[in-house]
Amino acid sequence: MAASAANAPAAPPRHFRGLLSRVVSAAILAPLCLAAIWFGFPWVDLMAAIAAPIMLGEWIRLTPGRPVARGLAILYGLAAIVALLWLRHQPDLGRETVLWIVACVWATDIGAYFVGSLAGGARLAPAISPGKTWSGLVGGICLSAVASAACGLAFDQGDTVTLALAGAGVAIVAQAGDLLESMAKRRAGLKDSGHVIPGHGGLLDRIDGLIAALVVVGLARLIAGGAWPWA
Template sequence: MSGVSDLGTRALVGSLAAIVALAALVAGGWLLWAFVAIVAAIALLEWAALAGSATARTAIALGLFAIVLLVASPGSWGPVRDTVALLSILAIVAAMAVGSGKVGWGLIYAGAPAISLLFLRSQPQGFGLALWTILIVILTDTGAYFVGRAVGGPKLSPKLSPKKTWAGLLGGMVAALLGGAAVGAMFGLPGATLWLGAPLAIVAQAGDLYESALKRQAGVKDSGRLLPGHGGILDRIDGLVPVAALVATLVAGGVL
């Protein structure tokens, strides 16, 4: 019964979070920026906790991150604001890496996907591109969860994530491929969206495993307790972190 209860809690919280995220994505502009900024700031704080960063150093990183987010805001100047924001993140990380602590790297982990999503939403087909990117990750997680539970079999990475299986990964790839193709066709997105779902599912799962490694190193089960049944923000966006950054890179490079 507890398993059913946990699944119900996960479904309810996940649905509410999806509604809020979709509303922000549809609205775009300042509302999306505010939503992304809040999520990214919480993600940075969770990273700092996992890294065991000192309070003062975390506060400095959060303050610098706020400046970067302001640079990437809709009220900022020019169409290259996202590029300037990303370069600012890299400069800050380089500066903070000189000292001790790992929180500076959290700026990349939390900042890159945030700026990437804002960049994608600002494109001519921005809503469709951003929605497609997010859905690829959701479909990967959903397919992997249900196929993994139904089929079982060899573990994908027993030490990092004992519940993940190769069958689950395949299920996530199929779900992302079919769902991504459907969304790409629905919004008239570039042809690559018809097949990119499967390889991006692998990227999403890699992001998930990387966050699992961070939690294992920190000796915790979840990155936080903000989302009942899910854990913390990082537990929900771990797959989106590399996928959003990669999709934005492909779009910026004219590949997608």
């Protein structure tokens, strides 16, 4: 018995046990989302029409008994949908802008997950999301900056340094959006926002950072005008 136990394969680290489900869900959903963004109308509009009621329903689920919080959550979700469609349908670099946002948010999630898991360290917001660390935040910021600069090179647009800084900013916004949803779940006493992704939680659990990034980038482009962040 002792020999068998000694020869048994070691269990994967706790931080990586959910990696397989993350990879599977991303492998299924990511190509569909990217295709909708790439081809634009009507596919991105159809994607938004499908996602909107699911997302808003999950926000309602996360804000029981607090009408002000519920109203703000609904407005926040609707603002993200409007920003997605408005940015994508811009005649000047609309597709590139939305793909840039998605790339930065995904890079943030990947960088935060792996750097935080490997480096550990001080907790970022232990009362809200105990698993997040400052090292993970730094990893997410760095990888998002690299992804942002890479998008500029791929699209032959923008200044590399400026885009790297913008990517770092998007990473901070995305992490704030993640913490906002985590705080709502904690206050509602729920582990997941929903069950739309089998075995992997709700839609908000996957796009909480993207929602925040869409809203902030949409506002920035509306205020700055032109083709921000490319100009």
